[in-house]
Amino acid sequence: MSTDEDRVRLARQLGRLPVRELVDVLRRVLPQHAEDGNGMRTTLVLATATVYEQEPAGIDVTLVAWPDRDHYDDGPGPEQGLWEDGRCARCDVEVSSNAKRAYCPVCNTRCTLT
Ligand SMILES: [Zn+2]
Structure with missing residues:
Protein backbone atom coordinates (compact mmCIF):
# COMPACT_ATOMS: atom_id res chain seq x y z
CA MET A 1 0.00 0.00 0.00
CA SER A 2 1.27 3.46 -0.83
CA THR A 3 0.25 6.90 0.32
CA ASP A 4 -0.90 9.67 -1.97
CA GLU A 5 2.43 11.43 -1.27
CA ASP A 6 4.30 8.29 -2.36
CA ARG A 7 2.41 8.21 -5.66
CA VAL A 8 2.92 11.95 -6.25
CA ARG A 9 6.66 11.53 -5.62
CA LEU A 10 6.81 8.54 -7.97
CA ALA A 11 4.88 10.46 -10.67
CA ARG A 12 7.34 13.35 -10.38
CA GLN A 13 10.28 10.96 -10.73
CA LEU A 14 8.73 9.32 -13.80
CA GLY A 15 7.86 12.70 -15.28
CA ARG A 16 11.54 13.71 -15.29
CA LEU A 17 12.62 10.67 -17.33
CA PRO A 18 13.25 10.95 -21.07
CA VAL A 19 10.66 8.95 -23.00
CA ARG A 20 12.93 5.96 -23.69
CA GLU A 21 13.67 5.58 -19.97
CA LEU A 22 9.99 5.98 -19.05
CA VAL A 23 9.15 3.23 -21.56
CA ASP A 24 11.90 1.06 -20.04
CA VAL A 25 10.34 1.44 -16.58
CA LEU A 26 6.76 0.87 -17.71
CA ARG A 27 7.67 -2.29 -19.67
CA ARG A 28 8.62 -3.81 -16.32
CA VAL A 29 5.35 -2.78 -14.67
CA LEU A 30 2.39 -2.79 -17.09
CA PRO A 31 2.55 -6.48 -18.14
CA GLN A 32 2.26 -7.46 -14.47
CA HIS A 33 -1.36 -6.30 -14.60
CA ALA A 34 -2.52 -8.88 -17.15
CA GLU A 35 -5.73 -10.81 -16.49
CA ASP A 36 -6.62 -14.18 -17.98
CA GLY A 37 -10.02 -15.82 -18.02
CA ASN A 38 -13.00 -16.89 -20.14
CA GLY A 39 -10.77 -17.37 -23.17
CA MET A 40 -9.43 -13.82 -23.00
CA ARG A 41 -6.27 -12.12 -21.88
CA THR A 42 -6.29 -8.43 -21.00
CA THR A 43 -3.07 -6.56 -20.35
CA LEU A 44 -2.12 -2.97 -19.69
CA VAL A 45 -0.10 -1.35 -22.46
CA LEU A 46 1.36 2.05 -23.22
CA ALA A 47 -0.07 3.82 -26.26
CA THR A 48 0.24 7.06 -28.19
CA ALA A 65 6.52 -1.58 -28.57
CA TRP A 66 9.19 -2.46 -26.02
CA PRO A 67 12.75 -1.98 -27.38
CA ASP A 68 14.80 -5.16 -27.83
CA GLY A 81 11.07 10.01 -29.42
CA LEU A 82 8.65 7.26 -30.43
CA TRP A 83 9.40 7.91 -34.09
CA GLU A 84 9.77 4.35 -35.36
CA ASP A 85 6.56 2.84 -36.69
CA GLY A 86 5.47 -0.61 -37.76
CA ARG A 87 2.96 -3.41 -37.40
CA CYS A 88 3.08 -6.60 -35.40
CA ALA A 89 3.19 -9.48 -37.88
CA ARG A 90 1.36 -11.78 -35.47
CA SER A 97 8.87 2.81 -30.50
CA ASN A 98 12.09 4.71 -29.99
CA ALA A 99 13.84 1.61 -31.42
CA LYS A 100 13.78 -0.09 -34.82
CA ARG A 101 13.92 -3.48 -33.13
CA ALA A 102 11.23 -3.93 -30.52
CA TYR A 103 8.68 -6.37 -29.15
CA CYS A 104 4.92 -6.17 -29.48
CA PRO A 105 3.45 -5.34 -26.03
CA VAL A 106 0.49 -7.66 -26.65
CA CYS A 107 2.01 -10.92 -28.00
CA ASN A 108 5.76 -10.33 -27.45
CA THR A 109 6.59 -10.95 -31.12
CA ARG A 110 9.70 -9.19 -32.40
CA CYS A 111 8.73 -6.29 -34.68
CA THR A 112 10.87 -4.45 -37.20
CA LEU A 113 10.01 -0.76 -37.29
CA THR A 114 11.03 1.95 -39.71
ZN1 LIG B 1 1.63 -8.67 -31.47
Missing part, protein backbone atom coordinates in the same frame (compact mmCIF):
# COMPACT_ATOMS: atom_id res chain seq x y z
CA ALA A 49 -2.74 8.97 -29.54
CA THR A 50 -2.17 11.30 -32.49
CA VAL A 51 -4.98 13.75 -33.14
CA TYR A 52 -5.42 15.09 -36.68
CA GLU A 53 -7.17 18.42 -36.67
CA GLN A 54 -7.27 18.99 -40.42
CA GLU A 55 -9.82 17.15 -42.57
CA PRO A 56 -10.24 14.28 -42.45
CA ALA A 57 -9.99 14.72 -38.68
CA GLY A 58 -9.31 11.65 -36.62
CA ILE A 59 -7.22 9.93 -34.00
CA ASP A 60 -4.56 7.27 -34.55
CA VAL A 61 -3.86 5.09 -31.52
CA THR A 62 -0.61 3.15 -31.64
CA LEU A 63 0.74 0.73 -29.05
CA VAL A 64 4.26 1.39 -27.79
CA ARG A 69 17.17 -4.67 -24.88
CA ASP A 70 19.46 -7.49 -26.05
CA HIS A 71 19.97 -5.76 -29.39
CA TYR A 72 20.73 -2.43 -27.70
CA ASP A 73 23.46 -3.64 -25.30
CA ASP A 74 20.98 -4.35 -22.50
CA GLY A 75 19.76 -0.75 -22.62
CA PRO A 76 16.59 1.19 -23.47
CA GLY A 77 17.47 1.74 -27.14
CA PRO A 78 18.13 4.94 -29.10
CA GLU A 79 17.64 8.28 -27.40
CA GLN A 80 14.83 9.68 -29.51
CA CYS A 91 -1.51 -9.73 -34.02
CA ASP A 92 -1.58 -6.98 -36.67
CA VAL A 93 -1.63 -4.02 -34.27
CA GLU A 94 0.10 -0.78 -35.16
CA VAL A 95 3.16 -0.15 -32.99
CA SER A 96 5.62 2.68 -32.43
Whole structure:
Protein backbone atom coordinates (compact mmCIF):
# COMPACT_ATOMS: atom_id res chain seq x y z
CA MET A 1 0.00 0.00 0.00
CA SER A 2 1.27 3.46 -0.83
CA THR A 3 0.25 6.90 0.32
CA ASP A 4 -0.90 9.67 -1.97
CA GLU A 5 2.43 11.43 -1.27
CA ASP A 6 4.30 8.29 -2.36
CA ARG A 7 2.41 8.21 -5.66
CA VAL A 8 2.92 11.95 -6.25
CA ARG A 9 6.66 11.53 -5.62
CA LEU A 10 6.81 8.54 -7.97
CA ALA A 11 4.88 10.46 -10.67
CA ARG A 12 7.34 13.35 -10.38
CA GLN A 13 10.28 10.96 -10.73
CA LEU A 14 8.73 9.32 -13.80
CA GLY A 15 7.86 12.70 -15.28
CA ARG A 16 11.54 13.71 -15.29
CA LEU A 17 12.62 10.67 -17.33
CA PRO A 18 13.25 10.95 -21.07
CA VAL A 19 10.66 8.95 -23.00
CA ARG A 20 12.93 5.96 -23.69
CA GLU A 21 13.67 5.58 -19.97
CA LEU A 22 9.99 5.98 -19.05
CA VAL A 23 9.15 3.23 -21.56
CA ASP A 24 11.90 1.06 -20.04
CA VAL A 25 10.34 1.44 -16.58
CA LEU A 26 6.76 0.87 -17.71
CA ARG A 27 7.67 -2.29 -19.67
CA ARG A 28 8.62 -3.81 -16.32
CA VAL A 29 5.35 -2.78 -14.67
CA LEU A 30 2.39 -2.79 -17.09
CA PRO A 31 2.55 -6.48 -18.14
CA GLN A 32 2.26 -7.46 -14.47
CA HIS A 33 -1.36 -6.30 -14.60
CA ALA A 34 -2.52 -8.88 -17.15
CA GLU A 35 -5.73 -10.81 -16.49
CA ASP A 36 -6.62 -14.18 -17.98
CA GLY A 37 -10.02 -15.82 -18.02
CA ASN A 38 -13.00 -16.89 -20.14
CA GLY A 39 -10.77 -17.37 -23.17
CA MET A 40 -9.43 -13.82 -23.00
CA ARG A 41 -6.27 -12.12 -21.88
CA THR A 42 -6.29 -8.43 -21.00
CA THR A 43 -3.07 -6.56 -20.35
CA LEU A 44 -2.12 -2.97 -19.69
CA VAL A 45 -0.10 -1.35 -22.46
CA LEU A 46 1.36 2.05 -23.22
CA ALA A 47 -0.07 3.82 -26.26
CA THR A 48 0.24 7.06 -28.19
CA ALA A 49 -2.74 8.97 -29.54
CA THR A 50 -2.17 11.30 -32.49
CA VAL A 51 -4.98 13.75 -33.14
CA TYR A 52 -5.42 15.09 -36.68
CA GLU A 53 -7.17 18.42 -36.67
CA GLN A 54 -7.27 18.99 -40.42
CA GLU A 55 -9.82 17.15 -42.57
CA PRO A 56 -10.24 14.28 -42.45
CA ALA A 57 -9.99 14.72 -38.68
CA GLY A 58 -9.31 11.65 -36.62
CA ILE A 59 -7.22 9.93 -34.00
CA ASP A 60 -4.56 7.27 -34.55
CA VAL A 61 -3.86 5.09 -31.52
CA THR A 62 -0.61 3.15 -31.64
CA LEU A 63 0.74 0.73 -29.05
CA VAL A 64 4.26 1.39 -27.79
CA ALA A 65 6.52 -1.58 -28.57
CA TRP A 66 9.19 -2.46 -26.02
CA PRO A 67 12.75 -1.98 -27.38
CA ASP A 68 14.80 -5.16 -27.83
CA ARG A 69 17.17 -4.67 -24.88
CA ASP A 70 19.46 -7.49 -26.05
CA HIS A 71 19.97 -5.76 -29.39
CA TYR A 72 20.73 -2.43 -27.70
CA ASP A 73 23.46 -3.64 -25.30
CA ASP A 74 20.98 -4.35 -22.50
CA GLY A 75 19.76 -0.75 -22.62
CA PRO A 76 16.59 1.19 -23.47
CA GLY A 77 17.47 1.74 -27.14
CA PRO A 78 18.13 4.94 -29.10
CA GLU A 79 17.64 8.28 -27.40
CA GLN A 80 14.83 9.68 -29.51
CA GLY A 81 11.07 10.01 -29.42
CA LEU A 82 8.65 7.26 -30.43
CA TRP A 83 9.40 7.91 -34.09
CA GLU A 84 9.77 4.35 -35.36
CA ASP A 85 6.56 2.84 -36.69
CA GLY A 86 5.47 -0.61 -37.76
CA ARG A 87 2.96 -3.41 -37.40
CA CYS A 88 3.08 -6.60 -35.40
CA ALA A 89 3.19 -9.48 -37.88
CA ARG A 90 1.36 -11.78 -35.47
CA CYS A 91 -1.51 -9.73 -34.02
CA ASP A 92 -1.58 -6.98 -36.67
CA VAL A 93 -1.63 -4.02 -34.27
CA GLU A 94 0.10 -0.78 -35.16
CA VAL A 95 3.16 -0.15 -32.99
CA SER A 96 5.62 2.68 -32.43
CA SER A 97 8.87 2.81 -30.50
CA ASN A 98 12.09 4.71 -29.99
CA ALA A 99 13.84 1.61 -31.42
CA LYS A 100 13.78 -0.09 -34.82
CA ARG A 101 13.92 -3.48 -33.13
CA ALA A 102 11.23 -3.93 -30.52
CA TYR A 103 8.68 -6.37 -29.15
CA CYS A 104 4.92 -6.17 -29.48
CA PRO A 105 3.45 -5.34 -26.03
CA VAL A 106 0.49 -7.66 -26.65
CA CYS A 107 2.01 -10.92 -28.00
CA ASN A 108 5.76 -10.33 -27.45
CA THR A 109 6.59 -10.95 -31.12
CA ARG A 110 9.70 -9.19 -32.40
CA CYS A 111 8.73 -6.29 -34.68
CA THR A 112 10.87 -4.45 -37.20
CA LEU A 113 10.01 -0.76 -37.29
CA THR A 114 11.03 1.95 -39.71
ZN1 LIG B 1 1.63 -8.67 -31.47
